[in-house]
Amino acid sequence: MATNTPNLECRMYEAKYPEVDMAVMIQVKNIADMGAYVSLLEYNNIEGMILFSELSRRRIRSVSSLIKVGRIEPVMVLRVDKEKGYIDLSKRRVSDEEIEACEERYNKSKLVHSIMRHVAETMQVDLEDLYIHVGWPLYRKYGHAFEAFKLIVADPDSVLNSFTREIKEVGPDGQEVTKVVPAMSEDVKVALLKNIRRRMTAQPLKIRADIEMKCFQFDGVLHIKEAMRKAEAAGNNDCPVKIKLVAPPLYVLTTQTLDKEQGISVLNNAIKACTEAIESEKGKLTVKEAPRAVSEREDKLLPENMPNPNEEVSGEEVSEEEDTGMGEIDLENTATGITE
Template sequence: MTRFYENKYPEVDQLVMVQVQSIEDMGAYVKLLEYDGVEGMILLSELSRRRIRSVQKLIRVGRNEVVVVMRVDPEKGYIDLSKRRVSAEEVVKCEEQYEKGRAVDSILTQVAKRRNVSTESLYEQIAWPLHSKYGHSYEAFKLSIQEPEAVFGSLGIDADTLVELKHTIARRLTPKPVKVRADIEVKCFDYQGIEAIRRALKAGEALSTEEVPIKVRLVAPPLYVMSTTSTDKTAAIDTMEKAVAAITASIEKEKGDVVVKMAPKVVSETDDAELKALMEQFEQANMDVAGDDDSEEED
């Protein structure tokens, strides 16, 4: 276990991730996962805002918990913690921070092993200075994928370690593309219904960006599938939701409607395989319906 941050102990009011070691009469003994496993305690009175009927329902040995620091006595090594003073929003914030720390720790541990040096020495030379400069060394590591000299240039890292560090960061932190899909039924029984559907689908595709290219394909009337592949999951889902809204607005002007069978979400290879099998069944029937033109061919 290593210390993620330069300070040996956390500060009062700081959120920290702990792992429960034991439960005693006074409270729960825990180790602070980001601070080299230093010991702390959550008093029973600080476990919950409500009356405690069963400690085991609130906290269990071996489980990770987000807590806030109440008191720190560096001389005696006492750290008093509270679980009940932590809000749901703070739990999410701390979990995100902890995962960033774990990612950095994993990278440095790997580099240390390959270079036969201590992980702590890499923290001292690399992670702690970057944490101070960028708010978190994780953010610096991500930036280094595009701007390695700007991030690492002033740290005096030896050439072999720098090569190993950049390689490990690129392998661990380069965003992986995800596929986002939405299934929609588009109907319009007006006289110009086919053209109305075509225009509506084009309105959705028009919201494509370089980072989030949208394609619309026919499965079988009236079912269409929208899809995109992007390294930015949040932007992909957001853009797809806007595309569905654009299609809906367009077709409703033509007295048609849209039924969302599956809202935009990240799909797996299994989901894609099932969709492909379904589309192949209809392709055998040689269906040629509005919206299934050359620009909407399958990837």
């Protein structure tokens, strides 16, 4: 499969052209007198055209409001002339259901294509050859290569070992013979598995909630620490809960999970346990931000914006001398009955 100058351009699907009445993903390249010229992204950017009359069912007041250079969107295939390479497309005839299905298919195909192209580039193999012997057979057998890639993450051999290719060799007698070999070399297979696992393995979501917690009672710090322990105890092996002090009286609860709904539910239970614990000591808990999935950037945004933020510390590390929302009370003097 290796060549000195491997081809890295290839369509995503085995068919060279889309079928009539099929929704395809396009990118607008330029706007001419009669319509817009576009590239069909799933078919190696072959050219198609959308006439202005196919932009909208309504009267067109402004073409620029309906179509813009660079925009990516689904359209319907009206006509395909394979001999001349003409493809006529329509924006106004594609339904909402077809748009949704096209976007879902394209997003899966784009991920598959990205993995395939990266393997071809790093292993110096021809991308179309890789599609012919691996990618397109996976599409045929599993409906979409994306579905096959999901299976490969768990059990690669059962999916990939069934694919072979025929090569011709000259035998000892000088006669040409046909030999059946694996569809790809072991090196290419290892590279493909590595890329599939890296890109397809589900990543844990970070779920976060922001609360304010105060307790003005004697030994309020201890009551807050106990409430924090109750919150963390509400977690489980799949969704361990951590609660940290950001800056008095602000605390953050977090968990990581593959199941977003489960993570939100666990944090809600943690907040409930924390609330019950602190209110039993006449303290108060206010939810500032309900549990939600956050990115790493969002997770860091709050402490960065705090005026004089303290370093985050866990529930076991809050010192008893630290001001954690008990106002100006001097714990040491209060304990001995001394006031200023």
